[in-house]
Amino acid sequence: MAENLTFAGFDTVALAKKYGTPLYVMSEDIIRDRIKAIRKAFDLTGVAYDINYAGKAFTNLAMCRIIASEGISLDTVSRGEIMTALKAGFPAERICFHGNNKRVDELRYAVEYGVGHIVVDSEDELARLETIQAETGAEIAIMFRISPGVEAHTHELIQTGTEDSKFGIPYQQAKAVVRKASQMRGITVDGLHCHIGSQIVDDKPFVLAADRMLSLYQALVQEGVPLTTLNLGGGFGIPYLTGDESFDTLKYIPQMVDHVKQWCRAEGLECPKLVVEPGRFIACEAGVTLYTVGTVKTIPGVRKYVAIDGGMNDNPRPALYGAQYEAFICNGKAEEQLESCRISGRACENDQLIAEMPLNQPTVGDTLMVTNTGAYNYTMASVYNRFGRPAVVLLSGDRDAVIVERETDEELLHFDRVPEWL
Numbered sequence: 001m002a003e004n005l006t007f008a009g010f011d012t013v014a015l016a017k018k019y020g021t022p023l024y025v026m027s028e029d030i031i032r033d034r035i036k037a038i039r040k041a042f043d044l045t046g047v048a049y050d051i052n053y054a055g056k057a058f059t060n061l062a063m064c065r066i067i068a069s070e071g072i073s074l075d076t077v078s079r080g081e082i083m084t085a086l087k088a089g090f091p092a093e094r095i096c097f098h099g100n101n102k103r104v105d106e107l108r109y110a111v112e113y114g115v116g117h118i119v120v121d122s123e124d125e126l127a128r129l130e131t132i133q134a135e136t137g138a139e140i141a142i143m144f145r146i147s148p149g150v151e152a153h154t155h156e157l158i159q160t161g162t163e164d165s166k167f168g169i170p171y172q173q174a175k176a177v178v179r180k181a182s183q184m185r186g187i188t189v190d191g192l193h194c195h196i197g198s199q200i201v202d203d204k205p206f207v208l209a210a211d212r213m214l215s216l217y218q219a220l221v222q223e224g225v226p227l228t229t230l231n232l233g234g235g236f237g238i239p240y241l242t243g244d245e246s247f248d249t250l251k252y253i254p255q256m257v258d259h260v261k262q263w264c265r266a267e268g269l270e271c272p273k274l275v276v277e278p279g280r281f282i283a284c285e286a287g288v289t290l291y292t293v294g295t296v297k298t299i300p301g302v303r304k305y306v307a308i309d310g311g312m313n314d315n316p317r318p319a320l321y322g323a324q325y326e327a328f329i330c331n332g333k334a335e336e337q338l339e340s341c342r343i344s345g346r347a348c349e350n351d352q353l354i355a356e357m358p359l360n361q362p363t364v365g366d367t368l369m370v371t372n373t374g375a376y377n378y379t380m381a382s383v384y385n386r387f388g389r390p391a392v393v394l395l396s397g398d399r400d401a402v403i404v405e406r407e408t409d410e411e412l413l414h415f416d417r418v419p420e421w422l
């Protein structure tokens with residue numbers, strides 16, 4: 001037990017010393033392995049497919065470079081994400097633009113830069129695109145996000161495909177809207193999209209959604225709308241805790257493809273190109289967060305509090321979704337003596353990163369590692385209490401480099417202005 005904990009072959013205590021804490025650490029090798037594995041799962045099926053990495057999970061210039069070099073596509077949800085990808089040299093035609101309320105300037109930007117597909121989420125958005133098309137004369141390729149009316153068993157804040165949802169065109173209205181769009185000049189409807197939610201660990205809602213989408217797809221094709229693509233979204237759950245029930249994405253993909261193939265064969269439909277949108281599956285297990293223990297307090301007969309130098313600012317998921325994580329003391333200790341602890345952040349409220357977790361003799365100055373923080377931690381971080389956001393370090397083989405700098409005091413003041421009367 002005298003050895004320090006490692007992550008992707010690196011001594012975590014040394015990383016904490018070199019870059020400071022809190023620190024997001026991402027493994028390029030794990031990210032690339034994940035992408036290759038999912039590609040292989042599709043390749044073996046022989047269908048036409050595409051993988052759109054869901055950039056919202058973890059996006060920045062370096063990540064866009066990795067995604068670009070793996071030859072997969074990118075799902076974006078804002079002008080900022082598209083801009084980041086383009087600045088990284090990501091091919092515009094491999095970008096897909098989502099969002100339930102895209103602004104006109106964002107749509108214009110996407111059209112101007114030749115983003116591959118705009119996933120239209122509403123009739124209002126279609127009208128905006130029609131205007132942009134008339135003004136610019138651009139050829140615009142779109143998909144339609146349909147809300148399939150399927151409830152996935154996950155936290156209600158990350159369910160996105162129920163009938164009562166802000167996302168997508170209600171299933172019952174979909175045919176009429178797609179029909180209308182298919183008559184519009186300069187607009188090509190390439191396919192349909194759905195996404196039922198995130199961190200889903202059961203395949204039944206996926207199958208239900210796929211069946212509903214296939215029926216709709218087929219009905220539209222029979223009417224003469226030349227659709228080619230069916231995007232079944234992402235949401236593949238990952239095991240956050242040791243022993244967690246895990247969704248086997250790599251097993252699910254060939255099963256899903258088989259299911260779609262059989263469905264099409266039985267109905268005499270040409271199998272559409274299939275698209276999935278993994279984000280968490282690619283990034284989550286590739287990342288950990290390193291912290292320094294700053295305060296250890298034992299309240300006799302109550303509990304032991306271990307306070308670290310980060311918390312809900314760099315990981316809002318426990319506070320938002322009741323998400324659970326595991327943590328480990330990284331410093332090698334002569335022996336193991338686990339004690340139950342509550343790991344708290346340093347925000348000025350009762351923020352619990354982990355409500356209860358055995359730690360090995362937590363001591364002030366120790367490095368603490370929280371695992372599986374590669375998705376939706378960096379991208380959802382805030383500057384609450386004016387704590388600057390952590391840096392991100394990328395590990396690749398035996399190389400390590402900062403890919404996002406730590407936010408400084410000057411940067412925290414950057415947007416502040418004092419009006420003349422103060």
Ligand code: LYS
Nearest residue numbers: 158197198199317375376
């Ligand atoms: N932010 C959510 C999370 O941390 C996921 C949202 C994904 C939306 N499609 O789990």
